[in-house]
Amino acid sequence: MAAMGLDAKPLQVAHAYQMVSAELEARILDGRLRPGEQLPGEVEMASLFGVNRSTIREGIRKLETEGLVRRASPRKLVVSIPRSRDLATRSSRALRLLEVTFDELWTTAIATEPLAAELAARNADAEDIARLDANHARLTAATASAEAGAPDARGEIVALDTQFHSLVAAAGKNRALMLAREPVGFLLYSGMEALVPRLPQAPGRQVDAHAGMIEAIRAGDPARAGDWMRKHIRDFRRGYEMAGLPMDVPIAPLVPGGARPGAEPKA
Amino acid sequence: MAAMGLDAKPLQVAHAYQMVSAELEARILDGRLRPGEQLPGEVEMASLFGVNRSTIREGIRKLETEGLVRRASPRKLVVSIPRSRDLATRSSRALRLLEVTFDELWTTAIATEPLAAELAARNADAEDIARLDANHARLTAATASAEAGAPDARGEIVALDTQFHSLVAAAGKNRALMLAREPVGFLLYSGMEALVPRLPQAPGRQVDAHAGMIEAIRAGDPARAGDWMRKHIRDFRRGYEMAGLPMDVPIAPLVPGGARPGAEPKA
DNA sequence: TCTGTATGTTTGTCGGACATTACTAAGGGA
DNA sequence: TCCCTTAGTAATGTCCGACAAACATACAGA
Numbered sequence: 001m002a003a004m005g006l007d008a009k010p011l012q013v014a015h016a017y018q019m020v021s022a023e024l025e026a027r028i029l030d031g032r033l034r035p036g037e038q039l040p041g042e043v044e045m046a047s048l049f050g051v052n053r054s055t056i057r058e059g060i061r062k063l064e065t066e067g068l069v070r071r072a073s074p075r076k077l078v079v080s081i082p083r084s085r086d087l088a089t090r091s092s093r094a095l096r097l098l099e100v101t102f103d104e105l106w107t108t109a110i111a112t113e114p115l116a117a118e119l120a121a122r123n124a125d126a127e128d129i130a131r132l133d134a135n136h137a138r139l140t141a142a143t144a145s146a147e148a149g150a151p152d153a154r155g156e157i158v159a160l161d162t163q164f165h166s167l168v169a170a171a172g173k174n175r176a177l178m179l180a181r182e183p184v185g186f187l188l189y190s191g192m193e194a195l196v197p198r199l200p201q202a203p204g205r206q207v208d209a210h211a212g213m214i215e216a217i218r219a220g221d222p223a224r225a226g227d228w229m230r231k232h233i234r235d236f237r238r239g240y241e242m243a244g245l246p247m248d249v250p251i252a253p254l255v256p257g258g259a260r261p262g263a264e265p266k267a
Numbered sequence: 268m269a270a271m272g273l274d275a276k277p278l279q280v281a282h283a284y285q286m287v288s289a290e291l292e293a294r295i296l297d298g299r300l301r302p303g304e305q306l307p308g309e310v311e312m313a314s315l316f317g318v319n320r321s322t323i324r325e326g327i328r329k330l331e332t333e334g335l336v337r338r339a340s341p342r343k344l345v346v347s348i349p350r351s352r353d354l355a356t357r358s359s360r361a362l363r364l365l366e367v368t369f370d371e372l373w374t375t376a377i378a379t380e381p382l383a384a385e386l387a388a389r390n391a392d393a394e395d396i397a398r399l400d401a402n403h404a405r406l407t408a409a410t411a412s413a414e415a416g417a418p419d420a421r422g423e424i425v426a427l428d429t430q431f432h433s434l435v436a437a438a439g440k441n442r443a444l445m446l447a448r449e450p451v452g453f454l455l456y457s458g459m460e461a462l463v464p465r466l467p468q469a470p471g472r473q474v475d476a477h478a479g480m481i482e483a484i485r486a487g488d489p490a491r492a493g494d495w496m497r498k499h500i501r502d503f504r505r506g507y508e509m510a511g512l513p514m515d516v517p518i519a520p521l522v523p524g525g526a527r528p529g530a531e532p533k534a
Numbered sequence: 535t536c537t538g539t540a541t542g543t544t545t546g547t548c549g550g551a552c553a554t555t556a557c558t559a560a561g562g563g564a
Numbered sequence: 565t566c567c568c569t570t571a572g573t574a575a576t577g578t579c580c581g582a583c584a585a586a587c588a589t590a591c592a593g594a
Contacts, residue, residue, distance in 0.1 A: 013341075013586095015546065017328070029360065041575060052548045054321055057577090058328050061284070065332035066357060074280075075556050075575060082361040090333060091358070091446055093296065094349040100443050108443040111382040115374070176367050176375040176454075179358055180447040187443075282577065308544060319579045324546090342544060342587060 016051050020059030023049070028068050028079055039069065039077045084179050091183035099250035102240060105188040106247070110233050112181040113165065117213060117229035118222040119172025128171035132214045135164050139210060143203040146196070154196050157203055162189040164210055168229075171217065191240070191251050198243040205235060283318050287326030290316070295335050295346055306336065306344045351446050358450035366517035369507060372455040373514070377500050379448040380432060384480060384496035385489040386439030395438035399481045402431050406477060410470040413463070421463050424470055429456040431477055435496075438484065458507070458518050465510040472502060 027033045039045070042060070046053040060077065063069045067082030095105075120128070139160040146153035165185045169178045195202055209232035216225035240247060294300040306312070309327070313320040327344065330336045334349030362372075387395070406427040413420035432452045436445045462469055476499035483492035507514060 017546085029364075035364070043575075054324075054549095055547065057321075058325060058546095061325050061328040062332045065329045067361070073556075074577095081364040082357065084361065087354075087358050087361055090349065091354050094334070094351065094354055095443060095446065097296075097302070097348045098351075098442055104441045104443045107382070107386070107441055108379075108447055111378045111444075112375075112447065115378045119374070174371045174374055175365050176362055176371045176451050177378075179362060180375055180379065180451055184443050184447055284577085310544075321580090322578065325577095340587080341546095 016055045017058035017062070020045075020049055020051065020056055021062040024059070024063055025066075025068060033079045035079050035081050037079045038072075039079065084175070084182065087179060088182035088186065092186045095183055095187050096250075096252045099252075100187070101249060102188070102191055102245070102247040102251055105184050105191075105251065106233070106237055108184045109181070109188050110230070112177060112184065113168075113233055114226040114229040116165070116169040116172050116174075116177055116181060117217070117225040119174050119177070120168045121217045121220055121222040121225035123173040124171035124217050124220075128167065129214070129218055131167050132164070132171070132217065135160055135167055136207075136210050136214055139164065140207055143207050146203055147200070154193060157196060157206075158190060158193050161192060161206065162186055165189065168213070168217070187251055188236075191245075192236070194245060195236075195239055195243055198245070199239050202239050205239075206232070209235065283322045284325035284329070287312075287316055287318065287323055288329040291326065291330055292333075292335060300346045302346050302348050304346045305339075306346065351442070351449065354446060355449035355453065359453045362450055362454050363517075363519045366519075367454070368516060369455070369458055369512070369514040369518055372451055372458075372518065373500070373504055375451045376448070376455050377497070379444060379451065380435075380500055381493040381496040383432070383436040383439050383441075383444055383448060384484070384492040386441050386444070387435045388484045388487055388489040388492035390440040391438035391484050395434065396481070396485055398434050399431070399438070399484065402427055402434055403474075403477050403481060406431065407474055410474050413470055414467075421460060424463060424473075425457060425460050428459060428473065429453055432456065435480070435484070454518055455503075458512075459503070461512060462503075462506055462510055465512070466506050469506050472506075473499070476502065 024033070024039075033039075040048065042053050042056050046056045049056065060069065064071075067080065067086050069077055070080040072078045124132075139157065142153045142156045142160060146157060162185060166178075166182060169181055169185075172178075192202070209228055213225055213228040213232065216228055237247075291300070291306075300306075307315065309320050309323050312323045316323065327336065331338075334347065334353050336344055337347040339345045391399075406424065409420045409423045409427060413424060429452060433445075433449060436448055436452075439445075459469070476495055480492055480495040480499065483495055504514075
C-alpha cells in the first residue's frame with residue numbers, strides 16, 4: 001500500500017529551537033541583522049520569542065556551529081560571516097568520511113591549483129609573497145632536517161606544503177576558488193605523509209617546485225606560475241605511482257582496524 | 268605589561284557541551300562510532316559523561332548541525348556522514364555573505380565545469396543520462412513558456428540550469444569535484460535570474476548548449492563535452508557583459524534595501 | 535493474522551536555581 | 565583631573581526536576 005496518491009513526504013515537525021535558529025538565520029541572511037551586530041542576551045531573547053531559555057540556547061548552538069554567530073567575548077554574541085577555514089575543515093572531514101580516493105582529489109586539484117597559481121601571479125601583493133617566502137624557508141629547513149633523519153619532520157613537511165598551496169590560493173584573491181579548493185588540497189596533500197618515507201627524493205623536488213612557483217609569482221608571470229603548479233601536481237601523482245601507493249582507494253581509510261592503541265571493536 | 272614571555276593565547280575555556288560534542292566527534296572520526304550506528308538516549312549519555320541532560324542536548328545540537336549525527340526517527344539518533352547538499356548550501360551562503368563577485372565565481376567555474384563535463388562523458392551511466400534528458404526536457408518547456416511571456420518561468424529556468432550542472436558533475440562521479448563546484452555553481456547560475464530579462468536570447472542559446480553537451484556525454488566524448496561546457500560558460504559571461512551587468516560587484520548584494528518587494532537598487 | 539489498546543520510554547520544553555565571571559560603576563589615591 | 569582599585573550587577577554555563585506529547589512495545593480482541 002505504498003502509493004495512495006502522495007509521495008513519501010518528509011514532513012518534519014517544527015521544533016521550537018529550530019524555529020529560533022531559522023528565524024535568526026533569516027534575519028541575518030536578509031540583512032535585518034548585520035555582521036558585527038550584537039544580539040540580545042539569552043533571557044531577553046527567550047522573552048522575545050516566548051520560549052524558555054534552554055530552547056534559545058539550543059537554537060544558538062546551531063547558529064554558532066554554522067558560524068553565523070560568534071562569541072566576541074564570553075558575554076557578547078555577535079552576528080558573523082562563516083569563516084572559510086571552518087567550512088573547509090568541515091568539507092574536508094566529509095570528504096574523508098566519504099572515503100574519496102586519491103584519484104578524485106588529484107583530478108580536482110589539477111584543475112583548481114594551476115588556476116590558483118595563475119591568479120596568484122596576477123594578484124599577489126608584497127605581503128602574500130612575504131608569506132610564501134616565509135613558508136618556503138621553513139619548508140627548506142624541514143626538508144633538510146628530514147634528510148638528516150629527523151623523525152617528526154615528515155608531519156611538518158606535510159603541514160607546510162598544505163599551507164603553501166593555501167597561501168598561493170589566498171594570493172590569488174579569489175574567495176570562491178579558495179573555498180572550493182581548500183578542502184581538496186587539505187586532504188590531498190595529507191597524502192604526502194605516506195609518500196615521503198617511500199620516496200626520499202620527493203621533498204627535494206617539492207622544494208624546487210615551490211621555489212620556481214614563488215619566483216614566477218614574484219615576477220607576475222601567470223603562465224609560468226601555472227606551469228610550475230601543473231608540473232608540481234603531476235609530479236606528486238607520479239611520486240604516488242612510483243611509491244606503489246594505490247590511487248583508487250580512500251586517502252584516509254575509515255578505520256580499517258580501528259584507532260591507535262587497543263581499539264578492539266566492542267562486542 | 269603586554270609581554271610576559273607569552274603571546275596572546277586563545278585559551279578558550281572548555282565548556283562541557285563542547286567537550287561532549289568533541290568527544291563524540293572524535294569517536295566518529297576515528298571509527299569507534301560508525302555511520303548508521305545508533306547512539307544512546309540523552310539520559311544515558313548524561314550519566315555516561317557525567318553531565319546534565321541539557322548539556323548533552325546542546326552538544327548534540329552541534330553534531331546535528333555539522334551533519335555527523337542525524338535523527339533516523341524522532342527517537343533514534345544515528346551517526347551519519349554529512350550530506351554534500353548541506354555542506355554546499357552552507358558554503359554557498361558563506362560566499363553570498365562574503366559578497367563574492369561574478370568574476371570570482373566565473374573564474375572558478377571556467378576551471379571546474381569543463382572538467383566536470385569531461386568526467387561526465389567518461390563516467391556517465393544510463394541513469395545519469397536519463398536524468399540529464401529529463402532536465403533538458405523541462406528546460407526546453409520552461410524556455411518556451413518564458414518566450415511566450417510566462418512571468419515566473421525565469422525562476423524555473425535558473426533552477427533547471429543549476430540542476431543541470433549539478434547533474435553533469437554527479438555523472439562525472441568525482442565527489443571531491445562535486446563538493447568543490449556545487450556552491451560556486453549554485454551562486455553563479457543564480458546570476459542568470461538577472462540576465463534573462465535583459466537578454467531574451469540567452470535561454471535559447473542555453474538550450475542548445477545543454478543539448479550539445481548531453482549529446483557529447485552520451486557519445487562518451489570528453490573533449491567535445493568539455494568544449495561545449497567551456498563555450499557555454501564563456502557564453503554566460505558574454506551575455507552578462509552584453510546585458511551591461513557589472514562583474515566586479517557582489518552577485519547577491521547584502522541587503523541593498525532589504526527584502527524582495529521593491530528591490531530597486533538604491534542610489 | 536491483523537487491528538486496536540495499554541503501558542512504558544524518550545524527547546522537547548518548561549521553570550527555577552546557583553556558581554563563576556565579564557562588564558560597570560563607584561570610590562580612593564596620585 | 566585622571567588612573568587604578570574595588571564592589572556590584574548581570575549574563576552565561578550548568579544543574580535539577582517536572583510534564584506533555586510522541587513513539588515503541590507488548591498484549592488483548594476480532
